[in-house]
Amino acid sequence: MASFNLLLLPGDGIGPEVMAEVERVVAWLKQNGICDVETETDLVGGCAYDDHGEAVSDATIEKALKADAVMLGAVGGPKWDGVAFDKRPEAGLLRLRKDLNLFANLRPAICYPALADASSLKRDIVEGLDIMIVRELTGGVYFGEPKAITELGNGQKRAVDTQVYDTFEIERIAHVAFDLARKRRNLVHSAEKRNVMVSGVLWNEVVNEVHAADYSDVELQHILADACAMQLVRAPKQFDVILTDNLFGDMLSDQAAMLTGSLGMLPSASLGPEDADGKRRAMYEPVHGSAPDIAGNGLANPIATIASFAMALRYSFDQADAADRLEAAIAGVLDADLRTADIMQEGKSQVSTAAMGEAIVAEMQKSES
Ligand code: IPM
Ligand code: MG
Numbered sequence: 001m002a003s004f005n006l007l008l009l010p011g012d013g014i015g016p017e018v019m020a021e022v023e024r025v026v027a028w029l030k031q032n033g034i035c036d037v038e039t040e041t042d043l044v045g046g047c048a049y050d051d052h053g054e055a056v057s058d059a060t061i062e063k064a065l066k067a068d069a070v071m072l073g074a075v076g077g078p079k080w081d082g083v084a085f086d087k088r089p090e091a092g093l094l095r096l097r098k099d100l101n102l103f104a105n106l107r108p109a110i111c112y113p114a115l116a117d118a119s120s121l122k123r124d125i126v127e128g129l130d131i132m133i134v135r136e137l138t139g140g141v142y143f144g145e146p147k148a149i150t151e152l153g154n155g156q157k158r159a160v161d162t163q164v165y166d167t168f169e170i171e172r173i174a175h176v177a178f179d180l181a182r183k184r185r186n187l188v189h190s191a192e193k194r195n196v197m198v199s200g201v202l203w204n205e206v207v208n209e210v211h212a213a214d215y216s217d218v219e220l221q222h223i224l225a226d227a228c229a230m231q232l233v234r235a236p237k238q239f240d241v242i243l244t245d246n247l248f249g250d251m252l253s254d255q256a257a258m259l260t261g262s263l264g265m266l267p268s269a270s271l272g273p274e275d276a277d278g279k280r281r282a283m284y285e286p287v288h289g290s291a292p293d294i295a296g297n298g299l300a301n302p303i304a305t306i307a308s309f310a311m312a313l314r315y316s317f318d319q320a321d322a323a324d325r326l327e328a329a330i331a332g333v334l335d336a337d338l339r340t341a342d343i344m345q346e347g348k349s350q351v352s353t354a355a356m357g358e359a360i361v362a363e364m365q366k367s368e369s
Contacts, residue, residue: 003036004317007067009060009096011045012089013290014300014353015073021302021357022071022309025326028361032368034322035313040067044096045075045089045290055092061099069316070096070283071309074290089290097137100281102270103169104176105137105249106311107287109256109266114334118261118343126236126259132184133242133256134177135249137270139169140199142246163199165245170206172273177243178215187219187240191228191248203245225252232256253287262342263288264301267308269315282316284308294341298352301340303330306360329363336363 006026010019026037042060049055055075064070075089085091096102111119111129119126144162152158174190181188190207194200204222211220223231225248231238232252236259244252257266266288272281286304294300307330314323338359339348351359 001030001033001036002317002319003038004068005038005040006312007063007070008039008041008073009044009064009070010041010073011075011290012047012077013074013292013295015045015075015290017295017298017300017353018286018302018305019071019073021353021360022305024357024361025306025309025364028364029322035317035319037317044072044092046077046080046083048092049080049083049087049089053087055087055089056095061095064096064100064283065281069312070100071305071312072096072283072285073305074286074288076290077292077295079292094142096283097270098143100270100283101138101272102281102283103136103138103273104173104271105133105135106176106180106269106271107133107135107249107253107256107266108268109133109253109260111260112265112331112334114331114337115261115265115343118345119259121233121236121259129236129259130184131236131239131242131256131259132180133244133249133253134173134180135253136165136169136173136245137249138246139165140246163197163245163247165199165202167202167206170203171210174207174210174243175214176271177241178210178218181218181241182215185240186217187221189221189223189228189239189242191223191225191242191244191252193225193248194222195224199245207243228252229255232259257287262301264304264340264342265307266304267311269308269311271315280315282312284312284316298354299341300353301342302353302357303340303360306330306357325364325367326360328367329360332363332366333359 010016109131111126116123116127141163144164149159192200192203194204257263270283310323310326313319337348344350
């Protein structure tokens with residue numbers, strides 16, 4: 001049986017609850033001789049800050065660098081609102097992304113047929129939706145320097161964030177988007193703001209160059225990021241792969257998530273460059289946040305996190321069959337009308353976080369026997 005090691009970083013809020021359901025799936029895979037995922041659990045985010053004063057420790061970063069893959073739950077919450085900016089829970093997540101060089105963030109937004117009515121948009125607009133957002137994750141305004149608030153000496157302050165992109169950063173994320181499009185519907189929309197930002201001008205230029213050099217078989221469309229937001233709610237099915245920077249990708253992926261019915265449904269994979277053996281560092285996490293308002297009540301939807309683990313099976317562990325089965329099990333429980341609170345609708349059965357995890361495992365068991 002193939003064996004892998006997975007570092008679990010449940011984090012804050014609902015993170016530990018949804019991660020427990022991944023552990024349930026991991027245990028089932030092992031019991032059934034499918035694959036042996038050895039897990040180790042560590043702290044990140046507010047809980048790490050409370051424990052040792054940093055949102056992620058050097059020792060945790062070391063473990064993450066050594067693991068075959070990392071799974072993150074969620075970080076943050078009002079409890080840490082007063083914490084210094086560089087020690088905030090989110091800083092731990094950003095450091096993990098940066099130190100592991102996870103420049104490519106894949107955020108698939110799929111509308112399960114059973115959930116088409118849970119979306120705030122009309123069924124015919126979202127039914128069959130299958131979008132892949134490819135978000136650049138280690139550059140742009142999240143990391144650009146200078147980044148500071150300074151006193152101007154006249155009672156005013158000035159805050160500066162810097163949007164920076166180098167050619168190589170745009171090239172490598174464009175390659176990821178075009179390669180993915182080839183396995184999908186062969187269409188890439190590249191979203192930037194070249195009408196007002198020079199980083200958008202360079203983004204557009206470099207994407208065109210990569211396209212002309214290696215991907216003339218893939219259809220490329222350029223779209224301004226604001227227009228992309230508008231088209232995502234007007235006619236989302238026109239999109240296949242959306243290629244965009246760190247900040248626009250953050251916003252567009254939350255928006256795309258809601259098309260699928262709930263933020264609780266959207267998984268993500270963050271990948272580093274391929275090494276000489278064709279392996280990539282990777283971290284998998286739900287797109288949703290820590291939802292402190294519902295934490296600890298069994299109300300959280302574990303599907304985004306379980307689907308993120310399915311992505312780990314596919315992209316890091318090369319277990320495509322297990323990933324297919326897990327994804328089919330998720331669709332199966334939704335078809336069987338089980339719903340967590342966030343996707344609850346009249347006539348369906350509301351279940352807790354743990355009951356949803358149990359049902360997904362039971363669905364996998366059905367396909368086993
Ligand atoms: C996300 C989140 C993070 C981000 C936060 C928690 C730092 O919103 O992964 O989309 O802005 O990237
Ligand atoms: Mg976000």
